[in-house]
Amino acid sequence: MAKPATMVIFLVIALSIAHLPSLLAGTGRPRVIIVGAGISGILAEAGTTDILILEATDHIGGRMRKQSFARINVEIGANWVEGVNGGKMNPIWPIVNSTLKLRNFRSDFNNLTQNVYRDCEFTLYCFGCVQMHAMAILPNGPSSPVDMAVDYFTYDYEFAEPPRVTSLQNTVPLPTFTDFGDDTYFVADQRGYESVVHYLAGQYLNADDKSGNIADARLKLNKVVREISYSSTGVTVKTEDNSTYQADYVMVSASLGVLQSDLIQFKPQLPAWKILAIYQFDMAVYTKIFVKFPKKFWPEGAGREFFLYASTRRGYYAVWQEFEKQYPDANVLLVTVTDEESRRIEQQPDNQTKAEIMEVLRSMFPDEDVPDATDILVPRWWSDRFFQGSFSNWPIGVSRYEYDQLRAPVGRVYFTGEHTSERYNGYVHGAYLAGIDSAEILINCAQKKMCKYNVRGKHD
Ligand SMILES: Cc1cc2nc3c(=O)[nH]c(=O)nc-3n(C[C@H](O)[C@H](O)[C@H](O)COP(=O)(O)OP(=O)(O)OC[C@H]3O[C@@H](n4cnc5c(N)ncnc54)[C@H](O)[C@@H]3O)c2cc1C
Ligand SMILES: *[C@@H]1O[C@H](CO)[C@@H](O)[C@H](O)[C@H]1NC(C)=O
Ligand SMILES: *[C@@H]1O[C@H](CO)[C@@H](O)[C@H](O)[C@H]1NC(C)=O
Ligand SMILES: *[C@@H]1O[C@H](CO)[C@@H](O)[C@H](O)[C@H]1NC(C)=O
Numbered sequence: 465m466a467k468p469a470t471m472v473i474f475l476v477i478a479l480s481i482a483h484l485p486s487l488l489a490g491t492g493r494p495r496v497i498i499v500g501a502g503i504s505g506i507l508a509e510a511g512t513t514d515i516l517i518l519e520a521t522d523h524i525g526g527r528m529r530k531q532s533f534a535r536i537n538v539e540i541g542a543n544w545v546e547g548v549n550g551g552k553m554n555p556i557w558p559i560v561n562s563t564l565k566l567r568n569f570r571s572d573f574n575n576l577t578q579n580v581y582r583d584c585e586f587t588l589y590c591f592g593c594v595q596m597h598a599m600a601i602l603p604n605g606p607s608s609p610v611d612m613a614v615d616y617f618t619y620d621y622e623f624a625e626p627p628r629v630t631s632l633q634n635t636v637p638l639p640t641f642t643d644f645g646d647d648t649y650f651v652a653d654q655r656g657y658e659s660v661v662h663y664l665a666g667q668y669l670n671a672d673d674k675s676g677n678i679a680d681a682r683l684k685l686n687k688v689v690r691e692i693s694y695s696s697t698g699v700t701v702k703t704e705d706n707s708t709y710q711a712d713y714v715m716v717s718a719s720l721g722v723l724q725s726d727l728i729q730f731k732p733q734l735p736a737w738k739i740l741a742i743y744q745f746d747m748a749v750y751t752k753i754f755v756k757f758p759k760k761f762w763p764e765g766a767g768r769e770f771f772l773y774a775s776t777r778r779g780y781y782a783v784w785q786e787f788e789k790q791y792p793d794a795n796v797l798l799v800t801v802t803d804e805e806s807r808r809i810e811q812q813p814d815n816q817t818k819a820e821i822m823e824v825l826r827s828m829f830p831d832e833d834v835p836d837a838t839d840i841l842v843p844r845w846w847s848d849r850f851f852q853g854s855f856s857n858w859p860i861g862v863s864r865y866e867y868d869q870l871r872a873p874v875g876r877v878y879f880t881g882e883h884t885s886e887r888y889n890g891y892v893h894g895a896y897l898a899g900i901d902s903a904e905i906l907i908n909c910a911q912k913k914m915c916k917y918n919v920r921g922k923h924d
């Protein structure tokens with residue numbers, strides 16, 4: 465007897481799924497609002513083109529970002545395709561190396577330990593390069609400057625946090641390398657690594673014929689989302705310019721650092737389990753400082769691209785890269801700092817940073833004529849309220865259980881971004897795959913009514 469009524473309800477559901485925007489709101493509201501146009505947000509459209517993307521900055525790409533420096537474009541965010549030449553194909557690699565043919569170079573770290581420079585101020589006899597011995601993992605960490613520099617390169621240079629913070633249980637071995645291979649390729653193309661995001665966006669968003677820039681009403685730039693209200697019937701998203709947008713669902717792709725800040729207010733507040741997961745995970749800071757010189761004074765040639773500075777202060781301008789192959793005549797060096805050094809450097813004027821770097825270089829190359837740098841570029845991802853750091857890192861004491869909760873939806877609010885990646889948090893390919901996966905979780909619920917989200921047990 466109840467059958468006809470049930471049928472009707474099913475029909476209405478089926479209908480409303482197909483024509484939801486007009487049926488539900490009567491105002492042509494989009495099905496899904498995506499917050500953020502980084503690579504994960506752009507990928508999260510999968511399955512429905514009835515979307516609206518709200519991006520806080522004036523461009524897409526997020527943490528894939530080129531910047532002009534010394535008359536070349538350098539990458540201030542992601543630079544490498546990490547995990548290549550292994551059993552499985554890293555999804556970013558064919559886009560970079562085949563489709564777009566972005567100029568790239570395999571990074572060779574094999575001879576790195578032969579390129580360690582001591583801090584000459586503290587050494588009676590100073591040799592430019594010191595020979596390294598095999599490293600053992602010491603319970604309290606290594607204590608000599610050279611061992612600290614190598615330890616820093618091994619862990620911090622990858623995770624942007626020291627091994628006493630990083631959960632080695634969840635990161636060694638790292639799925640990125642066991643799945644996709646141990647090789648990493650440095651992208652050095654004037655179109656920028658971000659052209660991967662432009663390419664992916666161009667698959668479904670319209671581009672301006674002349675400039676090639678995305679020009680589509682479904683992408684709104686300079687829209688800073690400040691408030692997300694959600695209920696069982698839909699979501700309302702408010703932006704800083706006081707615009708209001710309604711949709712059936714919202715997909716939040718802003719970084720973990722943004723979620724840890726008060727930039728976006730959720731109404732009602734997110735549940736305690738979700739807030740806890742957000743605060744338990746780490747947003748690390750990784751800073752790529754580019755410096756330009758009037759001439760080269762550093763060694764070049766095979767096995768010389770990467771070199772280390774061994775200071776008594778761990779992580780003090782420790783990892784260096786020269787660009788003989790990538791940017792042949794630019795006379796540019798890259799030095800990378802992380803974590804506390806990054807935060808310290810972001811807060812001081814660039815000329816102070818430059819002065820510190822000059823002192824370090826003169827200590828590394830006491831026999832060379834080291835000219836003053838003519839230009840310096842210090843990216844500030846940590847102070848930027850739209851990022852609040854560079855990428856997520858898995859801290860000690862956080863299990864798979866809390867990690868899964870980072871991705872879990874809350875009612876009609878869905879989450880994506882590198883920090884929600886099943887296996888590859890912190891990476892471009894992680895963000896890419898997370899975008900696709902999160903969209904699938906949403907589609908399964910919205911279209912197939914498969915809404916159960918499995919969070920693995922705490923001790924699985
Ligand atoms: C310095 C640095 C070096 C890195 N190096 C590498 C590397 O070599 N290899 C690698 O694989 N990965 C690297 N990464 C990591 C990689 O860049 C990221 O994992 C990936 O780009 C993240 O993409 P996403 O879509 O998750 O986030 P994002 O790119 O951060 O996209 C989120 C978007 O949301 C926007 N947004 C934030 N808040 C709001 C708001 N309130 N309203 C509207 N929009 C908002 C942001 O502007 C941004 O565009 C690096 C990152 C950094 C910062
Ligand atoms: C990248 O592409 C080039 C040119 O097509 C090819 O020769 C090379 O083998 C590719 N590299 C890898 C690691 O796949
Ligand atoms: C938005 O609204 C608030 C409160 O009504 C107001 O204080 C603010 O100036 C408005 N901002 C803009 C950009 O209009
Ligand atoms: C790098 O190190 C290996 C092994 O130590 C050595 O055989 C090789 O010659 C070195 N390569 C360069 C370019 O120095």
Ligand SMILES: *[C@@H]1O[C@H](CO)[C@@H](O)[C@H](O)[C@H]1NC(C)=O
Pocket residue numbers: 813815816819
């Ligand atoms: C940096 O510049 C400021 C202002 O021009 C100056 O006062 C300061 O002394 C400079 N610092 C260094 C280390 O050169």
